[in-house]
Amino acid sequence: MKNKLAPVFLSLALTGCSMRLMALRTTADLLETGVTAVYEETDVRYAREAMTSHLKLLEALLKNDPKNPKLLFSLTQGFGGYAFLFIEDENPERARYFYLKGRDYGRRLLAIKPEDAPALFWTAYCWAGWAALSLTNPDAIADLPKVEAMVRQAEQLNPGYFYSGADQLLGAYYASRPKMFGGDLAKSKSHFENAVKKTDGKFLMAQVLYAKYHAVAAQDRKHFESLLDGVITAPADVLPEQGLPNQVAREKAKRLLGKIDELF
Template sequence: MKQRLTSLIIIIAAQFITGCSLSISNFSNNLNKAVKSNNDPQTVMQALPAYILLLDALIEDDPQDEDSLIASSRLMTAYAGLLGTELEILSSEAENGTNIYHQNKLKMQQEKLTEKALQRAARANCLYEENLCDLTSIKFSEFEKRLQIIEDEDIDMLYSLGTAWAAWMQTNSSDWNAMAKLPQIKLLMQKIILINETWDNAGAYMYLGVLNSLLPSTLGGKPEEGKINFEAAIRITKGNNLMAKVLYAEYYARLMFNKKLHQKLISDVLSMKELPDEYMLMNTLAIQKAKALQMSAEDYF
């Protein structure tokens, strides 16, 4: 389970932040566009810590500002996601003392970032709307009731909480208390789809595709639902979001040992000639991942 969750946070890396309000909104929107249209994940990863510290300073000045809190949460979650891509590269290389040390260091940094990101997203949601308070700690039955009365305009806050929560769960996947929150995260993403299935370029469908394809049906997984989720993401983004195809190959096709589907999806990704600006970072990460999947396909199948 832990190994199969590693790509969950990579979705987050390229989703990044969306707008809030006033000056924070302008800053977030401009930074969001610049990052999403960048084809160099390493440069983005090196630049993000400065912006994280900037938002820390804004929050220090006004700890109750929900816009700064949610922008900070999104930024830290995105950075943690990029660290996840670095971890995947390191784990695929031949292990040595330095490599293991660096992996552990990045993992600890990820854990700190996602913990803080989830705390800030939860606090921002609570400041925004009383009904959104304590969603990460209440019982499942109460969680269901709360989601039923969430309004359409709450989608931005709710989705930000969901992505931060998913990132936190992934970095704590060895903790069964963290994994016990999986049903809540899935239900939250289903609510996002009910409100607006196109939100964040069908991001909720990609999360559900991964979460439903973690285990075979004999062990409680729902891979056929995962297949539907991935295909919905591909349909909505008109095939432009290559990460949806890569995750479809990694999670569904490999789980079902469907080599033909796996190779077709990977081939589609690697044959893409022009990358739309809106998906540049996401697709750059997807192509990197597709190459790794292609290299390991012969051994896997």
Template sequence: MAIQNQNDPDTVRQGAPAYLIMIDSFIQGSPDDVDLLISGSKLYGSYASAFTTEPARARRLTEKSRQYALHAFCIKLPKLCNISENHFPDFEKALQKVKKNNLPVLNTWGIAWAGWIQSRTEDWTAIADIPKIKAIMLRVVELDPSWDNGNAQLYLGVLNSFLPAAMGGKPELAKKYFKQAIRYSEGKNLMAKTLYAQYYARLVFDKQLYDKLLNEVLASPVVSPGMTLVNTLAREQAQKLLNESDDFF
């Protein structure tokens, strides 16, 4: 999408609602077009996470993102359409039936579901689905670790660094995934380093790593095909986090 190559977040913030309406109209006209559904899911999810501060609105947008992603998944894999209702062992087993040619719908569904949970952090029923998100991302990595420039590893890094080790978190596993995300994007996805600092370095109180990662983001070019917008947002977030460094540590 052209929107991903924008380097002015304010332009996107103001113009994206028109894109949302447009993609809705396209999907209404072709409700089973998988490519349109994937694009719609990504657009709604990205707008909700990057530009929406009102909780109720974020929940509405991420619900639309998840609906589009799930519909795309169900079109491609109708026999697996209801696996989200399974208990975890059966869910994990069912994911093994997803093959590499269906990575686009699996990856999109996992990202949309993660965004849906992120907008409902006060809902413990939603939080309880996090292991299923991890399982989806692990299946993506298993099928193709380089898929989407290592974005699945980035999600796994964040998901494994929510809690300190003493409370069941897995910070060292998170560290491994963050490093993989950076490697598979060839360092071009600046959000990987920003989130590595925000979630892992803060969690383990490593100020040296924290400052190093954030300064690297600030020194890196933001323009990269398909990643310019997210890199611009990553740089803004990195500056904010760096300003908080001395207070946090």
């Protein structure tokens, strides 16, 4: 009798595991949709609180499904965005921590999807964010060529992905590096101009980065002011699906203008 029941119990156990995994993946799909809602939110404080809880829940789900590419992607993008939008300006040390978390999730994702443009871009985004805040760390400097290669690969696979994100990263990269180590203000300007043109000037963070990196490196105060004034005066609904990044861009623009005499 026991031998006859064993296959039944095994079948029930496997069915239970399968149903649990299906439920986890359904939840992951819903949370992925939730990211869209967060990026549409224009109340920065509310979005920050929501994203904090959202990321913790994603990590809990990942423990039960550690190779789920949707969860890994959401965590890579999520921690990169969280560090940049909410933490970097007020606490660089904490931002480094979150960028590293995003990078490490991204590397796990790339082990599953090595030729995926979004995976490459967001892993590079997190890696670049960490490196930019760790310039006294030789390992961070040594990693930059690898990050650049990942960004270029992402751009080749999916040109213009995420509001010409590759152009924004490369523009910052060429403006922030010394000339002897590959810095090039002309290349930086070209990448930023491409980003602004391809997004019709609607993704306001591109102009903020253009001002922060290229205009400061070139010591072009007039262009710095023009870019940031344009961000601050842009219509509130200029790109509704990116309401949160655009609202944060306005706040960053105001802070940068407040430091203009220190920067020029």
